[in-house]
Amino acid sequence: MTDTLLRRAPFRRYWAAQTVSLFGDQVTLLAMPLLAVLAVGAGPAEMGYLTAAALLPNLLFSMSAGAWVDRHPNRRRLMIGADLGRAALLLAIPLLWWADHLTLTVLYAVAFAAGTLSMLFEVAHSSLFATLVERPDYVAANSLINGSRAMSYVAGPSAGGLLVQVFTAPFALLADVLTFLASAAFLRRVEVAERPTESVERSGNGLRFVLTHPVLRAILLGTTTLNLFNYIFAALFVLYVTTRLHIAPGTLGVIVGLGAVGGLLGAGLAGPLSRRIGIGPALILGLIVFPAPLILVPLAHGPQRVVVAMLFLAEFGAALGVMLLDIAAGSVQTAATPAHRLAVVAGVNRTINYGIRPIGAVLGGTLGAFLGVRPALWIATVGALLGVVWVWFSPVRELRRIQ
Numbered sequence: 001m002t003d004t005l006l007r008r009a010p011f012r013r014y015w016a017a018q019t020v021s022l023f024g025d026q027v028t029l030l031a032m033p034l035l036a037v038l039a040v041g042a043g044p045a046e047m048g049y050l051t052a053a054a055l056l057p058n059l060l061f062s063m064s065a066g067a068w069v070d071r072h073p074n075r076r077r078l079m080i081g082a083d084l085g086r087a088a089l090l091l092a093i094p095l096l097w098w099a100d101h102l103t104l105t106v107l108y109a110v111a112f113a114a115g116t117l118s119m120l121f122e123v124a125h126s127s128l129f130a131t132l133v134e135r136p137d138y139v140a141a142n143s144l145i146n147g148s149r150a151m152s153y154v155a156g157p158s159a160g161g162l163l164v165q166v167f168t169a170p171f172a173l174l175a176d177v178l179t180f181l182a183s184a185a186f187l188r189r190v191e192v193a194e195r196p197t198e199s200v201e202r203s204g205n206g207l208r209f210v211l212t213h214p215v216l217r218a219i220l221l222g223t224t225t226l227n228l229f230n231y232i233f234a235a236l237f238v239l240y241v242t243t244r245l246h247i248a249p250g251t252l253g254v255i256v257g258l259g260a261v262g263g264l265l266g267a268g269l270a271g272p273l274s275r276r277i278g279i280g281p282a283l284i285l286g287l288i289v290f291p292a293p294l295i296l297v298p299l300a301h302g303p304q305r306v307v308v309a310m311l312f313l314a315e316f317g318a319a320l321g322v323m324l325l326d327i328a329a330g331s332v333q334t335a336a337t338p339a340h341r342l343a344v345v346a347g348v349n350r351t352i353n354y355g356i357r358p359i360g361a362v363l364g365g366t367l368g369a370f371l372g373v374r375p376a377l378w379i380a381t382v383g384a385l386l387g388v389v390w391v392w393f394s395p396v397r398e399l400r401r402i403q
Helices: 002-004 011-040 045-069 074-100 104-132 134-168 169-188 205-214 215-241 249-259 261-277 278-291 293-298 302-335 339-371 373-384 387-392
Strands: none
Touching: 002 011, 002 134, 011 045, 011 104, 011 134, 011 169, 045 104, 045 205, 045 215, 045 339, 074 104, 074 169, 104 302, 104 339, 134 169, 134 261, 134 302, 169 387, 205 215, 205 278, 215 249, 215 278, 215 302, 215 339, 215 373, 215 387, 249 302, 249 387, 261 278, 261 293, 261 302, 278 302, 278 387, 293 302, 293 373, 302 339, 339 373
16 A cells, blocks of 8 residues: 555655654754754753743644635645644744844744744644544554654664754754755645635534544543543653653654664554554554553663663664554545534543643642652653543444545
């Protein structure tokens, strides 16, 4: 199926656009925080505000953006516009830094605006994906896209670190500018007859549709539960590993980078596994395999080499599991959603799943402060497994193939 997809020029260009943009994003994820710290002197609170500024558009605008995108006649042009807008925003940063006009307020504004355009791009992406890919090919197509994402996790941070070291953080962002321009160029060459919208969908109707659809509701509740506990874990992971397990930052970077190779394996296994055991059971397996290996983090003890090995296995297993989950869940959600509701449903999922993340992070900090970091990690890792309960007792468990 993968070979058939890659022989289709529109999908091949669409996949290329996604791939180059994903690599650029990894550079920005490293360069933007370093820029805030090194160039404008951001402290811990300011770093939190910067992260919140980038995430806030998902909570504020995703549902209404989804309804608007579903009414728009050309999602491809929306994605091109989002790429060009993000390129312009990031290009302004080195220019302002060079002119000595870069401030934290400017960084907050850029993060918020770029986050808004990224949200719009992702919401429109779900509709364009369904136009380009036939239903039987959803898993294969999602495997290719998520394989690119996994590769960007492996190679992106090291490339970003090298660019920051050689060119400084402001000018390292130019790499992401180039990837946005390349993505727009690839998308411009995607020839596709987009499906006309059959009805006008309001964001509230999209939420109602998801909550009354047994498959979509189960996936949303399962992934939201997992995300809540996973962000409790994420808020405490670096603190615990560096201060309690005494792992050096450089060693931690290597562990995370090598662990991301598990994502490549997961992307490669998702298609064959879905065909062998069924798309529903593969999704359930992802909901288990993603959080379960992270239990090794609070379990880790003993000689340093043993601790490093346990942390690597945790990262590798979680990366494998998240790819199984993302590919299966994305394929089922797309297949279960009518074409005229794809963007608004994507907006609903993005609002709730991204909205729960800062709540999880705050809860993680609170639990860590009152109970201790290690007990909070136990709560996070065991609690994340509860996400599978929503899906197990739903029609998803019986799904075998996308029709």
